Amino acid sequence: MSVPPDDVLRRIALFRRLPVDARTRIAQVARLKTYERGDLIFTEGDPGDVFIAIVTGRVKVFKSTPAGKEIILEIFGAGDPLGAVAVYEGMPFPASAITLEATECLRIDQPSFFKLLEQDPALVRGLLSGLTLRLAELTRRLAELTGARVETRFARLFLKLCDQIGQPARGGVFVGMPLSRQELADLTGTTIETAIRIMSRWQKEDVLHTEKDGFVIIDRGALDEASAS
Amino acid sequence: MSVPPDDVLRRIALFRRLPVDARTRIAQVARLKTYERGDLIFTEGDPGDVFIAIVTGRVKVFKSTPAGKEIILEIFGAGDPLGAVAVYEGMPFPASAITLEATECLRIDQPSFFKLLEQDPALVRGLLSGLTLRLAELTRRLAELTGARVETRFARLFLKLCDQIGQPARGGVFVGMPLSRQELADLTGTTIETAIRIMSRWQKEDVLHTEKDGFVIIDRGALDEASAS
DNA sequence: CGCGTCGTATGACGGCCGTCATGGTTCGCC
């Protein structure tokens, strides 16, 4: 744990637009913490008594289903807030968070966070719109997950990744997000075998190639078609 | 449309704890609107430029899947806020809302709502915790919907209803919420035929009886068992 | 090298459930 300099705070989307003196107040109560790949940041049911934001790295937020499987709710990256959902009302976290790679997080304990909120209405507005966006996103995922074939869900997942972080390279569009077959399955709410089957077929049909550091989408048209049906 | 008296405002959970003068400020900008059963209150994609709360009646919030089916996100009753998700950032509504019965709603347009928020920090806190709760609920539903058998989802749905609004009567626990087979299907993300099949079987096996004004849960143990597997 | 672990891959089998088709019942309305 260490005290964050101002340029680190400016990397958090929520804090970026605040005036400088507000960020210095934040710096006084925030602490940096580093995690290795695979570290648990918090677990479903933990008391939500801390606000967390990602400075560098990638974090997977997931929830266990009653049947014991796990489903990935979202994958967050640098600048995203993490504990905003629960820090209010001291609610327990509704899901767990685990790092996908070495990650640096900024942490503010609940009392300090509340004080900051009182001092800065812009922070509250930022939180509100963040929650709103996340709610809309979850709503969308809920509608997508139900009643569609697994292949359709896979196509939509990759189309979303393609549009969000894809960049032209290697004879197609490169998505620099390495995900295991298991993680793909958890993102789409299916089993690892089905995930492997679909990815193998797409590999053969030159729709999508798996590489060490991500995926290359070669035939976007095929994905568009699969996402429609 | 008419101006709401104070006792109506007190029926909205968000406003109940506010001081009287805050509610009189609200009364000056709020308007009452009545709907018949089956009226659309807003539609997915509409500009979210209004805050709505339910005074009396019941409202179904649903979203259409890409395949054209619809899935029910939640059923709201008296006291619940409706447009809170979207009124921030003027985002379009992520879902649609339709009345299940004759319903009375309170409406506040966006500029007035923002003014109220500025004047009353307690309102902002209330909104934040409301959003947080809804987010947790959606997260839970997402985990429940994926990878579980339909019968399991049905069991969990009725157990939830039973605990929330059930009351001992008619030889079991009575849930006073009439829902069509189609609506049950939309709540669990399945088709109307499967919904009918499950309900028919439970009717025969004396697990659950459908009545004109709701359901009577007779064998709760059977539901517990079905919800586990 | 031998071994265990992890991720990937492939096949067989079976059941849940989505789809289609048909028909009954209730209710409002002319």
Next chain:
DNA sequence: GGCGAACCATGACGGCCGTCATACGACGCG
């Protein structure tokens, strides 16, 4: 009563996909 519109009900069929079993390559480790 006649009619149409919802809603509820039931059966047949088929395919997706979850489950189980097996196998293979990569990698770390003693």
